[in-house]
Amino acid sequence: MSTIISDVIDHLAGIQPGSSLDRLRDQRPQARENAQRSFLALFEPEVPGHVTAIERYAIATFVAGLHRQAHVTDFYAASLQKLGHPRLTDAIRSEIARGSVTGPYGRYPQGPLTVEDEEGPEYQVSADNRERLGSRLVAGLQHAHLLVFHPRDASPAALQRLLDAGWSTTDVVTLSQLVAFLSFQIRVVAGLRALAGASAVENADADHTQIFTGVLASGTV
Amino acid sequence: MTETTLSHPENREPTAFTQEELGWLPWLEPFPAEQLTERHWAGLVDASRAKSPYFLLLARDPDILQARTKTDKDIFYNTSNGLPRAERELAATATSRSNGCIFCASVHSRFATQFSKRGADVQRLLDEGVDVDIDGRWNAIVAASVTLTDTPIEFGSRQIEALRVAGLGDAEIVDVINGASFFNWANRLMLSLGEPTPPVSS
DSSP, X not given: OOOOOSOHHHHHHTXXXXXXXXXXXXXXXXXXXXXXXXXXXXXXXXXXXTSOHHHHHHHHHHHHHHTTOHHHHHHHHHHHHHHSOHHHHHHHHHHHHHHOOOBSOBOOSSSGGGGGOBOOOOOOOOHHHHHHHHHHHHHHHHHHHHHHHOGGXXXXXXXXXXXXXXXXXXXXXXXXXXXXXXXXXXXXHHHXXXXXXXXXXXXXXXXXXXXXXXXXXXXXX | OOOOOOOOTTOOOXXXXXXXXXXXXXXXXXXXXXXXXXXXXXXXXXXXXXXXXXXHHHTTSHHHHHHHHHHHHHHHHOOSXXXXXXXXXXXHHHHHHHHTOHHHHHXXXXXXXXXHOOHHHHHHHHHHXXXXXXXXXXXXXXXXXXXHHSBSOOOSHHHHHHHHHTXXXXXXXXXXXXXXXXXXXXXXXXXXXXXXXXXXXX
């Protein structure tokens, strides 16, 4: 499927051409361009490989949902909705609700950092949704949850579960990049939105000060 | 045919954060170096990366690797303006410390020390963790990186205000956001596709 959005981060962060954030992003033009190229490589790949578009958008919707970023979740869910059965989107939404915890947690190799170990859940797709999603997507979602919330618990055994569910070594690389890239994209969007919000407040304060100064100058106070 | 993972029972994984040079072993078979095509070489960006099992593994999907690497380089190496290199590396180190990526933290704490000449302060971040009290400016950068690393994301107007009080302008704040966000990408690949090996010296 094709998109008419030329820069997904701008779209999700609400950055308008010519705005101050637009100019700030342009100071890192290669990063800006390649963040978009990354999105395209993962969601509109020239060489699609064996990870389907439905799998890519289902996992992206899940990852965005786990971050509680509603507008990013809706963005990926809209593509999923076009590609898959509506019940698939419903299943992903219900898994987001079940899987939403707080991270990062996880264990360190036994040693001085063991005191910093933080326990957290080992997420499993609900029995109700297993059949609807299929074993390959179930394994993909479970791995995505591990990467989102407790990547330091990763292990060869976790990768073996993907291989056993039909993901090839190359598919696992694509899946890992997809979840890791989204962890970046979602944070850039949240960070830039926060900066835009803070700047808006500051500009409003500055406007207010100007008005107030103007009122003082006019001698009407 | 189902493929299998690689295991390294002889490896003794480092158990503490360090600025020493660590190695890394993959849990999946890297792409065979002798079979690299033009598209793979483009994905690797620098030909020297064909010697790294990490980049050879990622080269299995070369287009995303290429875009990832170019994003990384501009965020960290484009010094035409914005945040000093040392503080971009500080953001990368704080993010890696928070996620628990001992390998990433080792690389980027070394860079933070190299550019800041403040090895003892960098080591305190590694030893004491992300709540360490270093100075106003470094504390603000560490706190911004850590709140951006939390899921759900806790970064907001409070952290931006602290960065401004510490003297950062908006271009520098964007560098903190980009640097910490990028390491949420890098940490997840490094942590989940293989394991670190002890310093070469020991």
